[in-house]
Each structure stands twice: as C-alpha cells, then as structure tokens.
Amino acid sequence: MKIIFVLLAFIALTILPSHLLAQSSIKKGPIIPRAGKTLFIDVHELGAGKVTVKGVSEAHAKDLATQGKYHVEFINYWMDESKGLVYCLASANDSASIVKTHAEAHGLLPRHVYPVTDGTASALTKEKNFFLDLHYLGAENVTASAVEAAHQKDLAVQHKHGVNFINYWVDEKTGTVFCLSQANDSTAVIETHKEAHGLVPATVLKVKQGE
Numbered sequence: 093m094k095i096i097f098v099l100l101a102f103i104a105l106t107i108l109p110s111h112l113l114a115q116s117s118i119k120k121g122p123i124i125p126r127a128g129k130t131l132f133i134d135v136h137e138l139g140a141g142k143v144t145v146k147g148v149s150e151a152h153a154k155d156l157a158t159q160g161k162y163h164v165e166f167i168n169y170w171m172d173e174s175k176g177l178v179y180c181l182a183s184a185n186d187s188a189s190i191v192k193t194h195a196e197a198h199g200l201l202p203r204h205v206y207p208v209t210d211g212t213a214s215a216l217t218k219e220k221n222f223f224l225d226l227h228y229l230g231a232e233n234v235t236a237s238a239v240e241a242a243h244q245k246d247l248a249v250q251h252k253h254g255v256n257f258i259n260y261w262v263d264e265k266t267g268t269v270f271c272l273s274q275a276n277d278s279t280a281v282i283e284t285h286k287e288a289h290g291l292v293p294a295t296v297l298k299v300k301q302g303e
C-alpha cells in the first residue's frame with residue numbers, strides 16, 4: 093500500500109503544471125543576488141494607452157531570452173496599463189547590463205534604473221489587487237534600516253485596513269522607496285502608512301504583476 097501511495101504522489105508531482113508548483117512554494121525572505129550582483133528596479137514610462145498585459149509579457153519573454161548574454165536575471169515586473177508604466181525587478185552586475193538587455197531584446201529602454209535593497213518578503217494572499225506605492229524622500233535622506241523599521245510598523249497595523257504588504261525596495265542614494273502590497277483599494281494602503289509611521293507615498297499605482 094505504501095508503494096502505491098508513493099507512486100501516486102510521484103505521478104501527481106510529475107504531471108502538476110509547473111506554474112502551480114511555483115505558487116505552492118512562494119519564496120519568502122530577501123532576494124539574495126548572486127555574488128557581485130545588485131538588485132535593480134528599472135522604470136519604463138511608455139505613455140498612457142501604450143501598455144498592455146500581452147505586450148509587456150511578450151517583451152519580458154524577450155528579456156528572458158537575452159538576459160544570459162549580459163549576466164542579468166529578471167525576477168518580476170509590474171505594470172500600470174492606464175498610465176503606461178512598467179517596473180522591472182532584476183539582478184545584475186550593473187545598470188548598464190540591464191539597459192543593454194532591454195535594448196537588444198525589444199528596444200524599450202527604461203527612463204530610470206534604481207539600485208535597490210529589499211526586505212523580507214511576505215506570502216501572497218487571495219486578494220487580486222496589487223499596488224505599488226512610491227516614496228520620494230530625497231537624496232541620501234533614508235537608510236535601508238530606517239525603511240525596514242517603517243515596514244515593520246506597516247506590518248503591525250496593516251490588518252486594520254485589510255492590506256498585505258509583500259515587500260519593499262529602497263534606493264538609499266536617491267531616497268526612493270517602492271512598496272508592493274495587496275489591498276482592496278489605494279486608500280487602504282495610504283491609511284496604513286499614515287497610521288504606521290506617517291510617511292504618505294507620493295503616488296500609489298494599481299498594478300498587474302507579471303507571471
């Protein structure tokens with residue numbers, strides 16, 4: 093009987109679609125770039141009406157096909173279709189490698205490339221709405237440790253507003269902070285920040301997450 097059970101379990105894992113396996117083991121903890129590499133978030137400002145889920149997905153596939161040439165690893169991306177914005181998270185040796193990858197893959201160059209550090213990621217919930225909120229705190233006005241402390245305050249009160257903060261990324265040099273969350277609406281995200289530490293984001297974007 094044990095042998096049959098083991099065989100059935102093996103068959104189930106073999107035929108289970110890979111994307112379901114990925115969802116069942118959501119990576120928690122900070123993303124650790126390979127030795128000598130840095131995390132980057134690059135921003136594409138393509139204009140309202142010029143971004144679609146299909147188009148960004150196709151461009152991302154081209155990035156993945158090209159990234160090895162420049163030692164880049166694209167990790168995820170988020171898009172705001174209404175505003176024509178795309179944010180890509182990647183690991184690379186330098187920002188120039190990311191620009192070269194985009195240039196060769198599809199020619200859509202980022203407007204900004206931020207070297208960032210991240211926090212400890214939380215698991216996703218069933219909430220379907222994703223938000224990316226941005227804080228512009230000023231050049232060298234923020235540290236990674238200070239953002240981590242603020243993030244912990246967000247986590248402590250988020251349940252009151254029905255928000256799930258997934259992770260954050262901070263560029264200490266420019267004072268830019270990106271926060272990724274799930275919520276019913278952008279107001280819930282803002283109210284959580286207000287109650288937690290008072291640092292209201294400059295903008296909150298409703299985004300779709302890459303798959």
